[in-house]
Each structure stands twice: as C-alpha cells, then as structure tokens.
Amino acid sequence: MKPKTTIILHSDPQNNQLAEQFKSTVRSIVSQINRDFDVIFLGITDTKTRDSLEKNSIEITEIKIKDKDFAVLMNEALKQSEADNILYIDNRTNPVILKKAALEAFQISAVRNSKSGLFYSDYELEDGGNIKEIKLLFHHTGRVRDNQDYGKVNFIRREALDKISLFDESVKHNSLYDMRLKISEHYKITRISNKFNGSFYKVVASKKKANVFDYLLAGKDVQLEAEEVVTNHLKRINAYLEPGKFMTSEIKYDDVSTLAASVIIPVGFRPEFIGTAIESIRAQTVQDIEAIIVVNGGDNDPTIPEVKKYMKGGELYDPGKPEVYLIVVDINSIGFCLNLGVNQARGKYYVQLDSDDRLKPDAVEKIIDCFRSSGDIGMVIGSYEVWEKGDDGFLSRMKDIPVVTHDEWTEDNGRNNLLRINGAGAPRSIPIHIIKEMGYFGINDDAYARNYGEDYEMVNKIAEYYKIGRIYDPVYEVIRHSGGTDHAINQEVIDRNDEAKDDMRKEIILRRIAFNTI
Template sequence: MKANILLHHSKLAEYDKAAFGRTIQSVFAQTEQDFELTVIVDSEVDAILEQIKLFNTRSVKVNVISSGEENLSVQLNKVFKSSSADGILYIDNRNQEVVLKKSALEICSIATQNNANAGMIYSDYELSGKDGVNEVRLLKHHIGRVRDNQDYGKVFFLTQQALNEIGGISEDIKFNALYDLRLKISEKSDLLHIANRYSGALYRVVSQAKAHNVFDYLLASKESQLEAEEILSAHLKRINAYLEPGKHYSPRPEADETATLKASVIIPVNNRPEFICDAIESVQAQTIKEVEIIVVVNGGDEDPTVESVKNYLQGGEKYDESKPEVRLLIHDMNNLGLCFNSAAKIARGEFYVQLDSDDQLTPDAVEKVLKVYESDPKIGMVIGSYEVWEKDASGAIKRMEEIPVVTHDEWTEDNGRNNLLRINGAGAPRSIPIKLIREIGFSMNEEPFARNYGEDYQMVMKISEKHRIGRVWEPIYKVIRHSGGTDHNIDQNTIDRNDEAKDFMRKESILRRIKLNK
C-alpha cells in the first residue's frame, strides 16, 4: 500500500525550525518506506526544501503546495484530488510539533488492509509538555460522537477510497474542515481507533496540556460556531436524523388532579448543609407563591443536610407558614434519577423547576418560566439563562463578570434541537411538566458510563424530539462556583467518562430520530 504523508509548515506554528526538522526526520525514519511526502507551506519554500533534503537520503518524491490565503479545506482537497497513493497519512502540525513513531505508517497500512471498510484511522498519542510526557487515550468512534470538540488527535490515515466516496471537504468551510471531513467519512466508512494498554502511541505532540474549563465554549467565535452547526445539520440530513423545523411536535400532556400548585422546585442534595439554606430561601422569595420545595437528600439519615432542611419544616426554627412549603425526602443512595423520579411521584406542582443544591433562583424565575408555558401548549420544556457567581472563603458570593450571561443562544427555534447534539449543554434552569416526567422518567444510570451525569441533557433531547423547547433569555438562575463544585478541577478520566455518557445518549437520540423520520 503506497501512502502520501501530508504535513504543514506554518509561520504561525508554536515550534521552531529545529522542531520542524524533528517532524521531517520522523517521516523518513518510517519502517514502511513506500511513501511520498507532501508539504503545505505558507512561506520560505526553498529553505524548507533544503531542510527536507538533509533527511531525504532515499530520494523520496517530495511535493510542495503553497497555501497562500486559501482555507484548510481547499488546501486538503488539492492533495486529496491529486494524490495517486492508496492512502494519506495526514499530520496536522499547523500549530504544534508532531513527531511520528517509526512504525506509525506501517501499523496504519496493516490495519487498513485488515479492515476492508476502514476510511479513517486515528490513535492514542503522547503529549509532551512541562509536566513530562503523558499518554492521551482517545474514545472509540460511534454514531453518537458528533461533538465538534471531540479529540481525535493530530494524525490520521485516510484511505483514498473513502476520500473519493465523500467528494472532499466543503471548500467554503473556514474553521472546521476536519470536523466536516470526519463526519462525512463516518457516513460511509469505519473510523478505526488504534489503542494499546501502554507505550502504544503512534506519535507525540509537543505542547502544554490545557486545563479543562466547562465555559470554554463561550469563548469560541460566533462565526465558527455557526459553521460547525451547519456542518452537523448537513450530516444529520445525510443520515436521515435531522428534525425539520416544527415537525413531530405535539401538545404537552395536561396536568392531572394532583397538580394543586403552579410549580415544584426539586432540589437533590448530598452533604451540602452550608448551601441548602440559600437555595431554599431563593425559592421562598419567588414572586409566585404557589410553589413547593421538595428537597431530596440522598446521603441517608446521617447526612448533615437533613438537619438543615428540618429547620424549614413545621416546628423548625425557620418554618414560616406564609412561605412556600418545604418537603423532605431521604434516600440512602446517591442516584439523581431516583431523586427526580421519586420527587415527581409526590409533587403537587404542574411544572418541575430545576435548582441544584449549591445554586439559587432569582425571585422572578418561576414567574418567567410559567409565562413561556402559557404562550404555547406544544412547549414541553422551558430552559432559562444563568449568571456565574463565585463563593469565597468567607461565604460571600460575587458575580464573575468575566463570564457573560450564559444564554445558550446557539439554540434557535428552527434548529436548536439538532444543534443540541453538537454541544454539551442547553442552559439552566430547566423546567418540565411533572406529568411528562412521570411518563418519560429521568435516567436511573442505566446507560453506559452514566454515573449521575447527563440525565438532564438526556431529557432535553428526548423532549425536544416531540415538543417545542421554550426559552427565557434573561438570567433567572445563579450558578455558584466553589471548591467543592463538580464543574471544574476535573481529571481526564472523569472528562472521558462524562463524554462517554453523553455521547451514548446522543447515539440513542440519533437512532430515535432516524426511526421517527421513517
């Protein structure tokens, strides 16, 4: 199998001439020698060719393509169309130094020959930075891996047959060429992941690992986000999983005789006595008084949160008959689905309103949510917007001004439920008719990797397939960040497990959508 090894030389790269030399050296050191080299350059062509000659002792054919001002999609298509090789080993070294292991090309060649439907091969890799060298283990591909920020690494073996079948990348794409390429190949061919227990990486990336930040998506450019949305929508249309605007909507179920109140605010909590009081009091301060608060302590009778909540029950020192009633459920296992489903069974409100135990509702939150429901009987869920606050050591909270109000305004009436599959959230707080919760039910962690994570995201997907999603664009919720929170200081294993859980839910949603469209 003859290969074309494709890489870049970019003046915008984080590495120097010596680092580029190490990349070239690793190419010519391959145990599989049947290849030619193609380099996409944006400057200094002669100097680059001289550097390549130092390592090209076998007179391997070298092709140089000047990138000019062309998009990556155009650059790659030029190579795809002109290549006479059986496959292309693409090294995405536009920004970072990438060094191949000597057997990288050979293992890709063998894997391709052993898997007739393989269209793209990707692998685990080593990341070299200030903390030393760490192995980055990637996730296996499946139909639910449609996030645009999914890590597939920096080196890909692309079969020419797969490239011919997809007809290349859309050349008007400016920011997300590899996202479009991956989705298109996945529609007709297999994406194979090569992984070993240890010391099995096919290459090394020289860069400092970036800390995880759940708010990174807020920093992405609007133009890039819209382009990625268009790429995903086109992919969903090609696999018959796209939901047309307004299609499949039906009215939400009407409340039954148990709904004697407007809303039930359900608060699952585990060992947070220092937060629960502020959460409860934010509900009791609502402009709509026909609400109840159901606190579900899932740490058992010994959980210190129980005593804090009992202060708001009849006979407690904070009990006030004139304020919305506080009810208490106690479970001895930490299962969020159990918390939501058991609370919904006894709820007296027509609608559930979300409140995490360490967060707070603004006084008009329930009022604004109810107004959205009143606007259309087909609305099966209302999602609000939130501000991010931070709690310091003294217990005081302060608005994090550097983070804008989180509106998830990428959600549009026409395409929000399709774009939802690309991103990891939909906003907060979420509100669902209690009757709908009883019919659908929150996940009880039955799905692979779902360990008290993603159950609310899954509900948004399920409900949006058959009902409209209403929105409150003003901030009606305060997310409180603190040292014990679950949205930061997350290790890579937890990130991977969470991604596995949500991607499985995406997979199930895509399969439901294909069935629904049939």
C-alpha cells in the same frame, strides 16, 4: 512508481512553536521504518528541511498558502497526491512526533480493516516534561460532537476521500469535522488503542487546561457552521427532524396540581450550600411553590439538619414562605432523587435547582410566563450567570464568562443541533405530567451514565414532541467552587461524561431514523 502513502503536514505551525519543535516533527517522518511515502507541506518550508528529506530520497511537494482556507489547501494537496492513503498530521497548534513504526502500523491496520475509511490512534501527551498516555474513545454513530478528540494524526483511505468528493471548500472552520462525519456515512472509523507504550505518536501540550465553559468563547460563525455540518449529516443518514414534525400542537391533560411549581433539589453532603439554594426559593416573586429537597447520603448526611432548619419547628421556618419538604435516601443517584421528588410534587411544573446554585428572584415567574405564552410548550429552559465562591466564602460574578444563553437554539433546528452540543441550558422546567409521560429521568440505567446526562436525555425526548420555550434573561446562578462537578475537571471525568452522552446520542439518532421510516 507511486508511493503507498502521502504524508501531509503544515510547514507554518502556530502557537509559537519553536523551529526545533517543527524539525522534530520532520525528523520523526524521516525516521519511519516504512519508506513507501512522499511528503506534502501545506506552506513553504526552509532549505534545511527540504535537504534533509531529499537526502533520504523522500519526494516532497509544497503548497503555497496565500491566505487559502484549510479545505482549499487540503484539496490542492490531495490533487498532487497519487497515493492510496493519506497520513494527515495536524501540527498547526502543537508539535507532533511520530513513532518510528507509526506509518507501518497504520498500513497494517488498514489491511486488516478493509471496510474502514479513517483510522486514528491513542497518543502520548508531553506536558512539562511528563508523559501521559491519552486514551481516545471508540467511534460510533453517536459521536457527532464537533469537539470530539480524534487525535492529531489521521490515516485516511484515498478512496474514502474521493467518495465524499474531497473537502467541502464552502466549510471554512469545521473541515475535519465535516470530513469525518461524511466518511462515517460510508465507511467504518477505526480507533487503534493503546494499553501501555503502544501509542503511535506524541503531542507536546499547550498550557491550556480543560474548562467546561470553553465553548462559550467560540465565534458565532464557527458555531453556526458546525450546526450546518451536523444538520446536513443528520439529513443524509435520515435522522433529521424537520421543523414541526411529530410535534404536539396543543397540550391537553388533567391538571391535578395544587401549586404553581415544585423546585426539586437532589443533594448529598453539601450542608454549606443548601441553605443558600433554599433561600433563593423563598425569595421568589411567585410564592405559590414548594421546595422538595432529596438528600441522597442516608440518615447521617450533614445536609439533613441544615434542611430541617427551614421546616416546621426549625429556627428558620417561616409559615409565610414556600414549604420545604425533605426526602432522605441512601442511594446516590440524581435521576432517582428527581423522580422521587416528581412523585411527591404538588406543583404543576418541575423547576431545576442544583444544591450549590441559586435561582434569581424572578426565575419561577418568568418560567411560568413562558409556559403560558404558548399552549404547545413542553419544557422551558432559562439562561444563567456563572459565579464563583472564593476561599473567603464570598460569592462573586465571573464577568469574563458571558451570560450563558445557549442562543444557538432555534425553534426550527434546536432539537437537531442539540446532538452536537453538550447541553441546552439552565434552569430547566417541565410540566410534571410530561416527565411521567417520558418515562421519568434515567437513574444511571443508561450505558456509562454515572449521575450525568439524565437531564440531557430528557430534553432530547421532550423536544421530539413538544416545543421548547426559552428565556434569554439570566434567571439562574451557577456557582463554581473547589468541590463542584464542573471545577477544573480532568480528562478522565470528561471522557466518562462524553461516553454517557454520546451513547445517549446514538440511541436518539437510531430512534429518529426509526421515526422517519414510519
């Protein structure tokens, strides 16, 4: 009689897992209250492990690795399985320990959700002896990032795998990503959530912590393949934008600007940084510009007197330098601040500058040159270096992080691939009239948005109609510090930010499907 489920796991875990940790994974399989399963190991396991399973009347199969890619191994395992369901345990880099009732719970959920092809659940994370409950995000159409966490254990209907012709063996690095996107095109994907003590399994943490620049260390071949995976997915769901489709060939408008550019800085309670940002504007090789500082902390914000030092009557005022203007509001909304600056701007182009960052002296010059290089550019995005402010107040370049060029952007496919990644680069510059044409920046009126993603939404909108110009020389300096929004951010903040951008991705995908059906 064929088993209802085949459990597939790796017998050669990496990351210096101890033999005892692997045994704990096996013991958790043996202890399942639902006994209707067999086990397939990807790799050859030891005699004691085989004996412990066979002693409990669990049938096992071993797949020899022989330098085979993941997709090839999985397909060999699936061809050995006769079960209706697959429970895949990704124990390659972390020990995974199932709760005793995990398999039974997955199977009941599968009965309840007959239109779902893949199931995933919240899990416990053991880190240094402490247990933390990891709450994953619910799946929807916008979850197309390749780094989206679907946990270490997936319960998959065999019919769903057959529907997508098992794993694509041409995909070498992103097999699970490719599989998930393909299944989502035909079936629902179900998250099983946990309120308290309801996780299905435990993962033993590695020592690595979240870092917003981790993606820079991914190999080029991995990134290119992930781009191909998401591009093919967009094509299959009719959300792909063909090169040049819907694009404006030449931008025509009534230019009422009186300056070359307006650098707009939203800021709140950062008196220690704003002077450095303003000085970088005053040092530009192009002086036909202005600085618009929008303070969002109200009348008592200590940033205000620092800004006033650079205005008429201030001790640092210089009539030969770009004018500094101040707007004060009592609503902390980055998009709102940007829109106020846009409405006051006298420049032809908006130039981004965060209050704790700096522009290179030739930034505005290179941005304007890029716009002038082609009449169909609706946005210019530069490249940046990452700097760090030490406890002594000095700034130093973080040389272990390369210049962030976002060179994964291509003219033909950048606007499709942008749905996979979390940003397009910095600084960003947009003609003022196009910002207004696009309906301004979001002011936290998008689902889940909390001063995050308003620029990401804008890039995606503009890229649907206009060419994006790129500058691959560093023209911007991101400064990391203990109070920065990207400094050692925790999982709660990461999840909140991902919710915001993924909801934007969903709306973008639905909009592009509508474009393609016209």
